[in-house]
Amino acid sequence: MSQAKTKRNFLSTGSDWTFDLIETYDKEIGKIAAEFGLDTYPNQIEVISSEQMMDAYASVGMPLGYHHWSYGKQFLDVEQNYKRGRMGLAYEIVINSSPCIAYLMEENNMMMQALVIAHACYGHNSFFKGNYLFKTWTDATAIIDYLVFAKKYVQKCEEKYGIEDVELTLDSCHALMNFGVDRYKRPVPLSAEEEKARVSEREHQLQQQVNDLWRTIPKSDKPGDGEDIRESFPSEPQENLLYFLEKHAPLLKPWQRELVRIVRKMAQYFYPQRQTQVMNEGWASFWHYTLVNSLYDKGLVEDGFILEFLQSHTNVVYQPSFDSQFYSGINPYALGFAMYTDIKRICENPTQEDREWFPDYVDKPWLEVLDFAMRNFKDESFILQFLSPKLMRDFRFFGLENDVLDPFVEVKEIHNDEGYRLLRDRLAQQYNLSYREPNIQVQKVNILGDRSLVLKHTMNGDRPLNEDTVEVLKHFRRLWGFDVRLESWGKDGLVKSYTCTDDSE
Amino acid sequence: MSYIIDRRLNGKHKSSVNRQRFLRRYQKHIKKAVEEAVNERSIKDLNRGEKITIPQQDIHEPSFGHGQGGTGSIVHPGNKEFNTGDRIPKPPSGGGQGSGSGDASDQGEGEDDFVFQISQEEFLDYVFEDLELPNLLQKELKEIKEFSLKHAGIVSDGTPSKLNIVRSMRNAQARRIVMSRSSKRLLLEIEEQIEEIEKKDAALKDESLLKELLLQAEQLRQKIDKTPFLDSYDLRYNHHVKEPKPSSQAVMFCIMDVSGSMTQETKNIAKRFYILLYLFLRRNYEKIEVVFIRHHTSAKEVSEEEFFYSRETGGTIVSSALKLMDKIIQDRYPSNAWNIYAAQASDGDNWDDDSDTCRKILEESIIDQVQYFTYIEITPRNHQSLWYAYEQVQNTHPSYFSMRHITDLTDIYPVFRDLFQRRLHESSQN
Numbered sequence: 021m022s023q024a025k026t027k028r029n030f031l032s033t034g035s036d037w038t039f040d041l042i043e044t045y046d047k048e049i050g051k052i053a054a055e056f057g058l059d060t061y062p063n064q065i066e067v068i069s070s071e072q073m074m075d076a077y078a079s080v081g082m083p084l085g086y087h088h089w090s091y092g093k094q095f096l097d098v099e100q101n102y103k104r105g106r107m108g109l110a111y112e113i114v115i116n117s118s119p120c121i122a123y124l125m126e127e128n129n130m131m132m133q134a135l136v137i138a139h140a141c142y143g144h145n146s147f148f149k150g151n152y153l154f155k156t157w158t159d160a161t162a163i164i165d166y167l168v169f170a171k172k173y174v175q176k177c178e179e180k181y182g183i184e185d186v187e188l189t190l191d192s193c194h195a196l197m198n199f200g201v202d203r204y205k206r207p208v209p210l211s212a213e214e215e216k217a218r219v220s221e222r223e224h225q226l227q228q229q230v231n232d233l234w235r236t237i238p239k240s241d242k243p244g245d246g247e248d249i250r251e252s253f254p255s256e257p258q259e260n261l262l263y264f265l266e267k268h269a270p271l272l273k274p275w276q277r278e279l280v281r282i283v284r285k286m287a288q289y290f291y292p293q294r295q296t297q298v299m300n301e302g303w304a305s306f307w308h309y310t311l312v313n314s315l316y317d318k319g320l321v322e323d324g325f326i327l328e329f330l331q332s333h334t335n336v337v338y339q340p341s342f343d344s345q346f347y348s349g350i351n352p353y354a355l356g357f358a359m360y361t362d363i364k365r366i367c368e369n370p371t372q373e374d375r376e377w378f379p380d381y382v383d384k385p386w387l388e389v390l391d392f393a394m395r396n397f398k399d400e401s402f403i404l405q406f407l408s409p410k411l412m413r414d415f416r417f418f419g420l421e422n423d424v425l426d427p428f429v430e431v432k433e434i435h436n437d438e439g440y441r442l443l444r445d446r447l448a449q450q451y452n453l454s455y456r457e458p459n460i461q462v463q464k465v466n467i468l469g470d471r472s473l474v475l476k477h478t479m480n481g482d483r484p485l486n487e488d489t490v491e492v493l494k495h496f497r498r499l500w501g502f503d504v505r506l507e508s509w510g511k512d513g514l515v516k517s518y519t520c521t522d523d524s525e
Numbered sequence: 526m527s528y529i530i531d532r533r534l535n536g537k538h539k540s541s542v543n544r545q546r547f548l549r550r551y552q553k554h555i556k557k558a559v560e561e562a563v564n565e566r567s568i569k570d571l572n573r574g575e576k577i578t579i580p581q582q583d584i585h586e587p588s589f590g591h592g593q594g595g596t597g598s599i600v601h602p603g604n605k606e607f608n609t610g611d612r613i614p615k616p617p618s619g620g621g622q623g624s625g626s627g628d629a630s631d632q633g634e635g636e637d638d639f640v641f642q643i644s645q646e647e648f649l650d651y652v653f654e655d656l657e658l659p660n661l662l663q664k665e666l667k668e669i670k671e672f673s674l675k676h677a678g679i680v681s682d683g684t685p686s687k688l689n690i691v692r693s694m695r696n697a698q699a700r701r702i703v704m705s706r707s708s709k710r711l712l713l714e715i716e717e718q719i720e721e722i723e724k725k726d727a728a729l730k731d732e733s734l735l736k737e738l739l740l741q742a743e744q745l746r747q748k749i750d751k752t753p754f755l756d757s758y759d760l761r762y763n764h765h766v767k768e769p770k771p772s773s774q775a776v777m778f779c780i781m782d783v784s785g786s787m788t789q790e791t792k793n794i795a796k797r798f799y800i801l802l803y804l805f806l807r808r809n810y811e812k813i814e815v816v817f818i819r820h821h822t823s824a825k826e827v828s829e830e831e832f833f834y835s836r837e838t839g840g841t842i843v844s845s846a847l848k849l850m851d852k853i854i855q856d857r858y859p860s861n862a863w864n865i866y867a868a869q870a871s872d873g874d875n876w877d878d879d880s881d882t883c884r885k886i887l888e889e890s891i892i893d894q895v896q897y898f899t900y901i902e903i904t905p906r907n908h909q910s911l912w913y914a915y916e917q918v919q920n921t922h923p924s925y926f927s928m929r930h931i932t933d934l935t936d937i938y939p940v941f942r943d944l945f946q947r948r949l950h951e952s953s954q955n
Contacts, residue, residue: 039529046527063527072532075539090586092547095540096641119528126533141527187546195587341603350602418604422597428612434604447600458589483595488587495587 029319035129042067042124045134046141052314053142057387058307060145061160062119065137069126074098076113076123083121084167086174086282088190114140116148116293118160131328134321138311143304150395151299153292163289165212170282173219177275189276192495193262193283198457200262200280200287222274257461257476261496262287264462270471271501280499295398295453302356303394309333309357339415355415359402362411363390373409399451407447409440419446458485460506472503479510485518493520548647554579555643559651563801563938575648579639653805656945658866658897672767683762692761700759705749712745775810775896776858777803778867780846784821785838786874791903794934795870796833798901801941802868810864816853820846826853841874843911844882851890860894867895872904873911880914887915892922899944900928 031048032041046065053060068076078095079085114122122140124133148154177186193200258264262284266277293300316326339354340346366374367386375382381389393406412435419432419442432446433439449455463476475496477485485508497504497520506518548555558577607613643651679692719738722730779799781792806813817832818824821839824846850867858865875883892898900915902908908930918926929940 039531042529043527046529050527065527065529066532067530068532068535072535072539078540078543087542087546089543089546089550092540092543092545093584093639095544096547097639100641123532183546187550191586196589198588339602341605342601343603343605347603350600415602416604417600417602418607419598419600422599422615424594424596428614431607431609431611431613432598433609434607436609439609443600446598449598450600456591458591460589479595481596481598483591483597484593486590486592488585489589489592491587492589 037130064119112136139308143307195495200284305357306360697759775864780869782871824849880910
């Protein structure tokens with residue numbers, strides 16, 4: 021009797037996967053996803069081997085990238101750790117492109133493949149398509165073309181100007197990569213065609229008229245001399261360091277400007293990713309959980325399948341306590357999954373507390389609220405808006421403040437009535453990129469004098485810069501071509517100043 | 526809409542260029558590690574890959590970030606007994622998780638050195654980088670004994686084991702198309718006619734014509750079916766021809782003094798040198814033979830085991846070994862067919878009046894036949910007559926004869942590199 025049922029309903033029974041089975045599962049999962057109203061790019065599911073997965077790791081998941089030693093370093097690192105059994109490979113990698121490319125590893129069994137399809141091809145995919153950050157900052161249809169363009173361009177430069185020089189320029193750009201994004205200004209969408217046209221245009225333009233002799237002019241002792249600029253440049257501080265260098269560095273050759281631009285564009289492309297870890301992973305985890313459970317509810321998969329699935333799922337969304345040996349910070353999968361699940365609960369079964377905290381969302385259709393939450397937030401604002409007191413209790417969050425000079429760490433707030441709002445603010449701040457990364461901007465350039473440039477670091481919470489600062493300044497100087505000074509400004513004025521003058525190339 | 530693609534057959538070494546870039550960038554570190562490995566490793570496992578360690582700070586990619594200090598803030602999960610306002614003493618080591626910036630939760634940047642493996646091939650590349658075998662010549666063999674089978678196209682005759690399946694099946698398909706095409710076209714026409722007739726009303730049907738057509742169709746079908754799937758005309762075979770192989774064989778003579786004055790340690794040093802030379806030769810020649818000659822007052826050709834480990838005592842007459850070598854060359858390794866390399870190791874002892882004989886043998890017969898003759902003297906003491914006699918040879922034949930002095934184990938690799946350093950003037954000569 022049960023066998024007859026098996027034949028009628030289950031998509032598969034064994035643990036092995038085949039291409040037909042993947043297709044069947046994808047179709048079924050896709051159907052359910054559509055019922056839930058998930059809007060996705062077309063999917064391109066690629067089955068790869070573990071070696072290829074390591075390749076994919078090394079190139080941050082990109083199907084193609086320009087050559088650089090740092091990717092080789094990453095590859096060696098992954099390879100070494102994997103071979104020694106120190107780390108397992110991720111089950112999937114997915115990139116934000118249209119069609120949305122997801123990699124499945126051939127070693128995985130059918131259950132894992134189904135999980136990954138639900139997670140990547142419908143979870144992440146719909147997030148890439150729906151979230152406002154991805155919509156405004158990246159262009160999923162153009163990225164592959166752009167990668168091809170970048171790879172070819174870098175290769176051409178290597179042939180023309182030598183691997184050495186290209187590598188030096190790229191090294192410097194990579195050091196500043198996180199400071200190569202526009203945080204507020206919307207970028208122009210990428211287009212490989214336009215890029216090519218623009219490149220040749222730039223090639224033909226004459227280099228800015230610059231005379232290297234400026235550097236040899238002796239420095240004046242009088243502080244006012246030379247720095248007394250009536251018209252200061254740039255007129256406003258510039259946050260996008262790479263953009264500033266691309267446009268204004270006097271000595272860069274056209275091809276070097278182009279390389280700066282390529283790195284800048286890549287940084288911009290990954291910028292939304294860095295801002296939506298919790299939301300993105302949480303969303304994908306929520307949907308793989310929901311979609312695969314629907315498969316089970318429809319009787320399409322067997323008990324063994326769902327049990328194995330639940331085990332994997334539990335591992336993914338596990339959050340160790342701060343004192344556990346496995347603790348390495350808050351697990352974005354765990355927090356995100358819990359938050360979306362919690363939003364659904366608030367909509368369906370609100371408690372009195374929820375009615376006070378989330379009057380706008382209680383008793384609304386959960387799909388609508390979830391969709392709204394996915395589309396219009398980034399990690400910081402998502403947590404500010406949706407983290408409920410119940411979750412803070414469940415996670416048993418507590419906030420610490422630490423002053424280096426103080427031998428004690430102080431517990432500022434815990435999960436109680438007085439603490440909820442403060443705790444939530446503190447957690448949200450933790451996901452704020454402008455809190456995590458130092459605020460460094462181009463302050464002024466001595467355009468009438470020796471073209472030296474001043475970077476201003478506005479300190480946040482008196483936190484100083486790290487030990488890399490001098491090294492990074494050297495890279496900045498290499499691109500700028502003239503002396504660079506970095507000033508750290510605290511609440512009470514100038515705290516520290518770093519200078520990079522010697523041409524260390 | 527989903528596309529499913531099997532990429533497993535695509536190359537898996539997409540990162541190999543990046544890997545090469547990386548190795549290139551850290552050449553200095555790798556070379557140092559290789560050099561240490563050559564000197565430290567036991568002889569037998571010189572021929573494998575090597576673990577390379579690079580200090581983390583050398584490989585670190587710098588970027589702006591927050592350092593230690595200032596006021597940090599962080600949220601942790603899993604509170605058990607803390608309450609608002611609790612003050613927890615910091616761990617004495619300082620910078621624990623709580624200190625500093627908010628991204629203490631990021632994976633800690635370990636202080637571990639960056640470690641990775643290079644393959645045996647890469648290892649040897651670094652060992653022998655910039656080295657070259659002097660006087661490398663392509664020797665012509667008058668009497669060719671070695672052949673290699675070379676692919677020489679496709680033929681219609683052959684043994685079943687050489688059947689080229691793809692070509693055969695392609696021919697078969699082409700033939701089937703050609704042979705059945707006209708019948709198929711005819712069949713199609715007839716079938717259309719039959720269909721047309723069958724569409725008509727029963728009254729209008731031309732039964733006899735229909736019958737005729739059906740019969741024709743049946744015949745045509747049979748004809749098409751009879752077209753053989755695979756015919757002996759279709760078969761194609763891979764063709765191979767024998768090609769004489771140019772000689773690329775080398776013989777390496779290892780000559781060592783085993784008289785009483787040679788200690789086991791000295792022999793070990795010599796052995797390492799021989800191993801290096803052997804590995805180096807093997808990278809340049811497909812086939813290498815090694816001849817071991819040991820000598821005290823008389824010389825003898827021996828096996829490797831005996832060469833390195835048997836103990837002998839007595840005096841030393843070096844010329845006996847050179848004479849034997851000369852004889853072996855005459856007998857078995859004619860210099861027009863073989864690339865001959867010789868490495869001699871000794872502690873420098875010799876009968877005083879024998880050294881001059883050695884010089885004569887070398888200059889008169891051996892040096893003209895060998896590609897390169899190296900002599901290493903392993904001794905902490907002063908040179909004796911043999912060294913000075915050989916110095917004369919080196920002066921008269923600088924590009925075929927070299928000698929170096931080794932005092933201990935760590936000298937081996939530098940001396941080896943020195944002996945085989947790529948020489949610019951010579952490469953232009955060849």
